[in-house]
Every structure is written in C-alpha cells, then in structure tokens.
Amino acid sequence: MEQEMVMDTESQTNRRPDSETPGIFKKAIRPVTVKFEDVVYKIKAKKSTKSEEKVILNSINGLVKPSEILAMLGPSGSGKTTLLTALGGRLGGQLGGSITYNNKPFTNTMKRNTGFVTQDDFLYPHLTVTETLVFTALLRLPNTLSKREKVMQAYAVITQLELTKCKNSAVGDQFMRGISGGERRRVSIGQELLVNPSLLFLDEPTSGLDSTTAQRIVSALWDLASGGRTIVMTIHQPSSRVFYMFHKVMLLSEGNCLYFGKAGDAMDYFSGIGYVPVIAMNPADFLLDLANGLAPDGSHENKSKVKQSLTLAYKSNLLDRLKTELQETNNSSQFQDGSAEDKKFGKWSTTWWQQCSVLLRRGMKERRHEAFSRLKIGQVLAVALLVGLLWWQSNIAHLEDQIGLLFFMTGFWGFFPLFQALFTFPPERKMLEKERASGTYRLSSYFVSRIVADLPMELALPTLFVTVAYWMAGLKPSAGNFFHTLFALLLSVLVAQGMGLAIGALVMDQKKATVLASIIMLSFNLAGGYYVQHVPVFISWIKYISLSNYSYRLLLSSQYKNSDTYPCDGRVCSVGDFPTIKSAGLHGQSSAVVALVIMLVGYRFIGYLALMRIGVTKKKYP
Numbered sequence: 001m002e003q004e005m006v007m008d009t010e011s012q013t014n015r016r017p018d019s020e021t022p023g024i025f026k027k028a029i030r031p032v033t034v035k036f037e038d039v040v041y042k043i044k045a046k047k048s049t050k051s052e053e054k055v056i057l058n059s060i061n062g063l064v065k066p067s068e069i070l071a072m073l074g075p076s077g078s079g080k081t082t083l084l085t086a087l088g089g090r091l092g093g094q095l096g097g098s099i100t101y102n103n104k105p106f107t108n109t110m111k112r113n114t115g116f117v118t119q120d121d122f123l124y125p126h127l128t129v130t131e132t133l134v135f136t137a138l139l140r141l142p143n144t145l146s147k148r149e150k151v152m153q154a155y156a157v158i159t160q161l162e163l164t165k166c167k168n169s170a171v172g173d174q175f176m177r178g179i180s181g182g183e184r185r186r187v188s189i190g191q192e193l194l195v196n197p198s199l200l201f202l203d204e205p206t207s208g209l210d211s212t213t214a215q216r217i218v219s220a221l222w223d224l225a226s227g228g229r230t231i232v233m234t235i236h237q238p239s240s241r242v243f244y245m246f247h248k249v250m251l252l253s254e255g256n257c258l259y260f261g262k263a264g265d266a267m268d269y270f271s272g273i274g275y276v277p278v279i280a281m282n283p284a285d286f287l288l289d290l291a292n293g294l295a296p297d298g299s300h301e302n303k304s305k306v307k308q309s310l311t312l313a314y315k316s317n318l319l320d321r322l323k324t325e326l327q328e329t330n331n332s333s334q335f336q337d338g339s340a341e342d343k344k345f346g347k348w349s350t351t352w353w354q355q356c357s358v359l360l361r362r363g364m365k366e367r368r369h370e371a372f373s374r375l376k377i378g379q380v381l382a383v384a385l386l387v388g389l390l391w392w393q394s395n396i397a398h399l400e401d402q403i404g405l406l407f408f409m410t411g412f413w414g415f416f417p418l419f420q421a422l423f424t425f426p427p428e429r430k431m432l433e434k435e436r437a438s439g440t441y442r443l444s445s446y447f448v449s450r451i452v453a454d455l456p457m458e459l460a461l462p463t464l465f466v467t468v469a470y471w472m473a474g475l476k477p478s479a480g481n482f483f484h485t486l487f488a489l490l491l492s493v494l495v496a497q498g499m500g501l502a503i504g505a506l507v508m509d510q511k512k513a514t515v516l517a518s519i520i521m522l523s524f525n526l527a528g529g530y531y532v533q534h535v536p537v538f539i540s541w542i543k544y545i546s547l548s549n550y551s552y553r554l555l556l557s558s559q560y561k562n563s564d565t566y567p568c569d570g571r572v573c574s575v576g577d578f579p580t581i582k583s584a585g586l587h588g589q590s591s592a593v594v595a596l597v598i599m600l601v602g603y604r605f606i607g608y609l610a611l612m613r614i615g616v617t618k619k620k621y622p
Helices: 002-015 080-087 108-112 129-140 147-160 181-193 211-226 263-272 283-291 303-328 340-345 352-366 374-390 396-422 426-437 443-472 479-507 510-526 537-544 547-559 579-584 589-611
Strands: 034-044 053-064 069-073 094-101 114-117 199-203 230-234 248-253 256-262 565-568 571-574
Touching: 034 080, 034 303, 053 080, 053 094, 053 230, 053 248, 053 256, 053 303, 069 080, 069 211, 069 283, 080 094, 080 199, 080 230, 080 248, 108 114, 114 181, 129 147, 129 181, 129 352, 147 181, 181 199, 181 211, 199 211, 211 230, 248 263, 248 283, 248 303, 256 263, 256 283, 256 303, 263 283, 283 303, 352 443, 374 396, 374 443, 396 443, 396 479, 396 510, 396 547, 396 565, 396 579, 426 443, 426 510, 443 479, 443 589, 479 510, 479 547, 479 589, 510 547, 547 579, 547 589
Parallel strands: 069 230, 069 248, 114 199, 199 230
Antiparallel strands: 034 053, 034 094, 248 256, 565 571
C-alpha cells in the first residue's frame, strides 16, 4: 500500500511546488532559546580502586537563540559530544547545572520538537532513500496528518535537501554499494527534519566528508536556521568557508570553555590576549591548536600552561558578559507544554498498531534479501536429502536407527533456529538506540514486529525439511503421525528461536552470544535423554529445563506407542521397553507441550526485558 501511495504522491509532488503542497510542514516553527548555565558532568574514573571522579564538563555556559547556529569545536576528549548530548536531553548520570528551553526544563513536548542527528549514519542499507524517509514519516509524524500527507512531507524533505537524484537508490553500507557519504548525511538529517523540529542537534555532521560536500551540508543547515530553527552542532575541523557560516562558536578543551561568542570575532579575541598566528591560517585550525595547548609561535611552552592561560582569559574577559546576557534574556513562552496539539496525540505520535504495522513492513523490505534466501533453502534441502538417504525407508525393525533420526532432528532444529535468532538484535542495537531515544516507537511494537517478520522463514524451512526427510526415511506413513511430527518440530523451533532472541538481547555481542548459546544448547542435548539415560542426581535438573528433552519426547510419541512391538533376538519385544525409549518415556506428552509453551513465552519475555535497557535515555522528563 505504501508503494502505491509513494508513487501517487510523487506524481503530485512533481506537479506542484513544495510551498503549495497541502500538509507539508503544517506545524509552525516554535522559536526556542537554549540556555545552559554552569553545566557540570562527572563520571567515575575507570581502573581506579578509589571512588574518584573525572570531570568531563566543567561549569559550561552558553546561549543559543532561534535562527542561530552554534558550533562546538575542540579536540577529541574535549567534552563537546557530551555537552551536545546533555543539551539534547539524552544524558543521565551526574549532570549538574541548569539547561532550559525558553526558560523551561526538557520535557516530552520539547523532545517531540527536537531533532538529534548522531555522528554515525544508522540507516538500513537495503532501503531506498524514499523508503527510508517515508517509513520514518509514518512512524514519527502525528495522526493529525493523514498517511498521504506524511508521505508528501517525506518528499518535501527530499526536495529540500536536494536528494531527488538519488531518491530511488539504496542507501548501502560498507558491504553494499549505495549513495555517497554526503547523501547519507543528508538522509540522516532529513529523518530529523520530518518532524519539523524547532531545535536541531547534530554530532559531527561533516565527519568523513570532503570540504565541498561539508560546505553543502552546512549551507543546508544555514538555510534551516534562517527559517527560525535553533541549531547546535559539534564539528572537528571545518574549512574557513564553513567556519564563518556559524553564528556562534564554542571552543572546548578538557571540559573547559576557552571561547564563546561570534565566529567572526574569534580571531580578534585571541589576538587581543596575545595569541596571534604567525602565518595566515584557517581559524578553525588555529583554535584547535590552542585547545591542544600549542603556542602560535611554535615554542615549547608547556601545553598545560597554555590551556590554563586561555581558561583564565575566558573567565576574565568573556564569562561575566555571557552570564549577564543569560540573566537578561527573557525568553518568550511560545513553546507551551500543554498545547492542544500535544494533548491530542499524547506521548506517542501514532498508535501501537500503526507502529507495529509500519515496522513489520519496513523490516520485511529491509530483510527481503535474507528471507527465503537460496543459501538457506539449499542448506536445509541438502540436509533433508542426506537424512532421507542415510535413513532410507527404515522401519521399526531398525528401531535404534529411527530413534537416532528423531534425536538428530531435535538437535539440528535446536541449533539452526537458535543461531538464526541469535543475530537478530545485536546488529540492530545502534538503530534501536537511535530510534528509541527519539521516541519513534514503543519497544513492544518493535519487538512484536521483529518476531512476526521472521516467522515465515522460521516455520517454512522446518516444514520443508520434514516434508522431504519424513517420507524418504520411512517413518509411519499416516497423516496423523506426519502432522504430529511436524507440530512437535515447529514448537521446538519456536522455542529455540526464543532462546536465541533472549541470549542475543542479553549479551548484545555476537561472539560472546555464540559461545554462550553453544554451551547451553550442547548441555541441553547431552541431557536430552538419548546420549545418557542414567544422569547423576546432582546434575539431573538440567533435563527439566532442556528444550531437547521435551522435543525428543514429543517426537518419540509421534511415532511410537507402548503397545507397538519390534523384533529383537528372534522374539517380539515391546517398544516401550526399549532402553532409550523407556528412559525418556512415552507418557506425559501434555506436560512436555506445556513446558515448551512456557519456554516459548518465557524466553521472549526475557528478551523483551533485556531490550528495555537499550535505547532509553536515563534522563526523566516531568
């Protein structure tokens, strides 16, 4: 449905200028003035036995008004990203001082009107630029807009950021060719512009880009600021042309502020306190040299002494004037917490069902190259044929062989879905953190959509395996026995998938998760009732939590009854007395099903709880 809507909306957008398109940026920009006074942030020092604290931000002050761009410069470790995160309302811990937005604290209302572009572009590589922005629009824009208007807003952003030429190209990543780095940056910015933010934060928006592309990015941001937005960004080493596009500049070094003021006044200020470059150079390069403690004349003056001198000069010459301006600034109250629009759609812009539905469609589009891949189908089909040939038309006279086949099915369909599910959440952690931090969707809607999207593959492959291997291996040729076997195997697969989801969500490290999952599943297999019938009492508890144990019992009951017989040593013996079957038992099948259902729900619940600690800012809003 989205595809049809996109095509229809594209044709309309091409016929009509963006300024005349209904539904585009209906919400007016609400001017926001950001003030931060005496901001202090400390963390506990690592590798220390004492309760020592490291100061990351040391009494930072600043003021950014609507239509202004504040660029924060400084070497790595200076605290600029920490300060940006604090201003964006995403920093918890020991944060002191005052940060206000139109003289009010950061609230959920402010959060909905704030855009935050992270340093890295976390985008789905197989989605096109249009699909990326349309899905974001459907998730983040409120229900006061129709679906058509949301899609039209996505196209307005594509036009505004000059992404029209690449709108139908896949985003790509390091393993897949896609759009350029500058275009990826603009797509990331576009995702935040969709909500028409009054306040926009960007962490290193020009990182890794050439000077020309970087200038285009900053020029686009300058145009956005001209529309009344307040923009705060960190930047490492801008060119001269880019530097003078900033309205204000803050220079940080080791958590201390060395300069705050107009970009055009920076060189005059440092010249006035005795720091004059000996050659003509990029102002940003000069400021970074000073922040690193390098004297302009290249002398071997102590770096700490230079930094201390600059810090004292800032406090003597600029700080008092800045604090006076902070006190005199009387922000307007245009940004109200309880506006009718905010109350209309509450905490979330869309309903749970809308979020789940959009996430499901987005997930299926992104992973369509993985779903029913030829490699996976070929792998399962090859194993099924090999199994069918090895156990070709076996019968009850070869009871031990048939039991071995059933346990092999238990083991194979324990490991296969386990490792498929294991890599579900770790690769998406950064994306989940980004979208959850911006309030894009509920965690429950993401979790449900992610599980449902994987179900077709999870159920189709074991069904293919059983269909091929069952009849070739000569198991009981009745529909009842076949479907009983299929049901037992599918239930086992769903439980193994849940275990993989839980382990992946708990560990979030693919190598560590793989090792842990291997140990757990091997333990379950060893205690499954096939390899060891007489398990010592002190370790016998493993079989009660073993997925393999319950799956194995269900598969045995799908083929045998206590009344069945088999030839043994020239006489007829009861199947129920066969040692391996007697140890596992053909009774208690209902309890096995109940145990697996509890595991099916329990593992997913554990995975959900593990994900709750990811992507949610520690800062609480009133």
